[in-house]
Amino acid sequence: MEIKGKVYRVGENINTDVIMPGRWCHLTDDAELAKHCMEDLDADFAKKISTGDIIVADDNFGCGSSREVAPLSMKAVGIDAVVAKSFARIFYRNSINIGLPIFESPECVDVTEAGDELEIDMFGGKIINHTKGKEFTFAPFPPFMKTIIEKGGLKGLVLEKLGE
Amino acid sequence: MGYTIAEKILAEHAGCEVTPGQIVNVPVDMAMANELSAALAIKELNNWGIDKLADPNKVCLIPDHFQPAKDINAAGIAKVVRDFARKHDVKYYLEVGRAGIEHAVIPLEGIVLPGQIMVGGDSHTCTAGAINSFATGVGSTDIAGAWATGEVWLKVPQSARLTYTGKLRPHVYGKDLILHTLKDLGTAGATYMAIEYQGDVFEQLPMSDRFTMANMAIEAGAKAGLFQFDDKTRELVESTPRYKSDKPDYTIASPDADAVYAMERTYDVSDLEPQVACPFSPDNVKNLSALHNVKIDQVVIGACTNGWIEDLQRAADIFNGRTAHPDVRVIILPGSQMIARQACDLGLPQIFIDAGCVFSTSTCGPCIGGHMGVLGEKEVCVSTTNRNFAGRMGHLSSEVYLTNPAVAAASAVLGRIGSPDEL
Numbered sequence: 303m304e305i306k307g308k309v310y311r312v313g314e315n316i317n318t319d320v321i322m323p324g325r326w327c328h329l330t331d332d333a334e335l336a337k338h339c340m341e342d343l344d345a346d347f348a349k350k351i352s353t354g355d356i357i358v359a360d361d362n363f364g365c366g367s368s369r370e371v372a373p374l375s376m377k378a379v380g381i382d383a384v385v386a387k388s389f390a391r392i393f394y395r396n397s398i399n400i401g402l403p404i405f406e407s408p409e410c411v412d413v414t415e416a417g418d419e420l421e422i423d424m425f426g427g428k429i430i431n432h433t434k435g436k437e438f439t440f441a442p443f444p445p446f447m448k449t450i451i452e453k454g455g456l457k458g459l460v461l462e463k464l465g466e
Numbered sequence: 467m468g469y470t471i472a473e474k475i476l477a478e479h480a481g482c483e484v485t486p487g488q489i490v491n492v493p494v495d496m497a498m499a500n501e502l503s504a505a506l507a508i509k510e511l512n513n514w515g516i517d518k519l520a521d522p523n524k525v526c527l528i529p530d531h532f533q534p535a536k537d538i539n540a541a542g543i544a545k546v547v548r549d550f551a552r553k554h555d556v557k558y559y560l561e562v563g564r565a566g567i568e569h570a571v572i573p574l575e576g577i578v579l580p581g582q583i584m585v586g587g588d589s590h591t592c593t594a595g596a597i598n599s600f601a602t603g604v605g606s607t608d609i610a611g612a613w614a615t616g617e618v619w620l621k622v623p624q625s626a627r628l629t630y631t632g633k634l635r636p637h638v639y640g641k642d643l644i645l646h647t648l649k650d651l652g653t654a655g656a657t658y659m660a661i662e663y664q665g666d667v668f669e670q671l672p673m674s675d676r677f678t679m680a681n682m683a684i685e686a687g688a689k690a691g692l693f694q695f696d697d698k699t700r701e702l703v704e705s706t707p708r709y710k711s712d713k714p715d716y717t718i719a720s721p722d723a724d725a726v727y728a729m730e731r732t733y734d735v736s737d738l739e740p741q742v743a744c745p746f747s748p749d750n751v752k753n754l755s756a757l758h759n760v761k762i763d764q765v766v767i768g769a770c771t772n773g774w775i776e777d778l779q780r781a782a783d784i785f786n787g788r789t790a791h792p793d794v795r796v797i798i799l800p801g802s803q804m805i806a807r808q809a810c811d812l813g814l815p816q817i818f819i820d821a822g823c824v825f826s827t828s829t830c831g832p833c834i835g836g837h838m839g840v841l842g843e844k845e846v847c848v849s850t851t852n853r854n855f856a857g858r859m860g861h862l863s864s865e866v867y868l869t870n871p872a873v874a875a876a877s878a879v880l881g882r883i884g885s886p887d888e889l
């Protein structure tokens with residue numbers, strides 16, 4: 303599976319309060335969530351993002367509240383993947399569970415700037431920054447997580463278990 | 467090789483040997499959600515076409531974030547959750563007026579027990595680690611999966627052992643210990659880890675301080691914040707309504723002498739003074755004495771971090787015979803209805819009201835910038851809650867300082883951040 307897109311660059315410790323502020327946490331509708339994604343970081347975020355864009359962040363992306371509306375809103379606004387130096391753990395599992403691909407590659411983050419073109423080979427463990435002409439590797443997903451990702455999220459696993 | 471507390475509970479549930487990093491599927495003893503995470507989980511279940519829960523006796527639903535309903539949207543969400551609870555005969559649906567904030571309600575009602583695994587659709591689910599339960603925050607999809615299958619996947623965490631020694635100075639509590647720890651570790655210092663708190667300091671402190679510290683384990687990125695079981699734990703667990711009525715069996719998870727810890731820290735806290743987390747991160751911690759003339763507009767005392775009965779008592783001891791500064795609004799948020807009732811028995815609401823404070827119903831409201839005390843532009847708040855990210859309690863330009871309840875009460879009287887010693 304391959305993902306290709308333009309980079310929107312953010313810094314470190316981007317918490318889920320900023321990704322989806324408390325005042326919007328009652329929303330469950332994708333289109334509504336998309337409108338408010340990251341608005342406390344960048345009021346025009348939703349307008350700037352084009353479908354297929356990739357967020358690139360420094361350490362501890364998604365820390366704080368467990369609110370799943372955070373990764374859901376990112377998916378809803380059209381983000382196809384997140385590459386970070388590291389992720390907070392609840393955000394990590396939420397993303398895997400809802401089928402938002404995320405990758406840890408500090409080396410890639412270090413050289414990548416806003417607007418760069420990235421290509422990610424999900425199961426090949428490779429990220430190419432076409433703008434910078436550089437290639438990076440990341441640790442492959444553990445087999446269990448790979449299964450969840452291949453099934454498009456936790457749903458597939460749950461339905462399989464119930465069907466047993 | 468021996469097990470840490472987390473490894474012991476996970477191995478027991480998985481029915482096999484475990485090592486950190488391994489992913490295990492484990493049965494959950496309780497899968498809990500508030501109205502926000504529950505509404506999304508219910509939506510997921512509907513999308514998946516699932517109409518049956520694995521075990522409604524292991525489901526807990528507590529509407530607390532925007533409840534009592536702050537507006538029509540919040541009422542609608544609460545209704546979705548209430549209808550779901552009725553339809554599926556969920557054992558632990560706790561209605562407004564009979565509950566409070568989930569993390570205070572759950573251990574005090576006995577909804578989770580020592581040695582058990584609880585997942586919760588809220589990051590501060592780790593609070594129940596104070597009673598030796600492996601409790602961890604997950605997302606709504608995880609909760610939907612746990613409700614449907616009775617299981618959840620968990621990566622066995624590495625463990626960190628944090629030891630606190632010494633004799634505490636006056637007005638220094640669990641909140642100060644955890645803020646001091648956050649200053650040392652940072653907000654990602656224990657990411658993916660299970661923290662074990664231990665040390666002789668806890669002999670000087672009641673259970674409420676353990677809850678405060680377990681609650682804020684997530685602020686260091688941890689998966690759980692665990693305490694060993696002792697007489698104080700037993701007393702609390704065996705006095706809960708559920709324990710008294712059902713007399714359930716429970717197991718105790720003690721760490722083995724040869725358990726392996728990925729990180730160890732020892733804090734001698736004899737000289738520690740009250741700590742303050744400054745805007746905009748819980749790890750931006752300074753000594754109270756380093757803050758001069760920070761004028762404040764609002765004080766919030768309580769919520770799931772410091773809304774335990776001892777916390778309210780500590781604040782009331784400061785307010786007793788004093789009044790809040792004319793420029794400061796004070797909101798007292800008991801952790802739960804049960805705690806509010808205990809406060810009444812102790813005569814605390816009278817003290818708060820005489821001091822000019824709002825004695826609020828138990829709700830998350832102000833803590834999440836939802837209702838009942840939202841901050842306006844550039845307003846400054848001292849709060850005993852756990853997060854002070856930009857915009858957390860209201861306007862993006864508002865500022866939140868996190869302290870213990872005694873310092874918050876003293877600051878309310880002074881009109882600026884200050885110490886009980888100045889009164």
Ligand code: SF4
Pocket residue numbers: 531567568569588590769770771829830833834851852
């Ligand atoms: S009081 Fe605050 S931190 Fe606690 S559960 Fe409610 S919103 Fe979360």
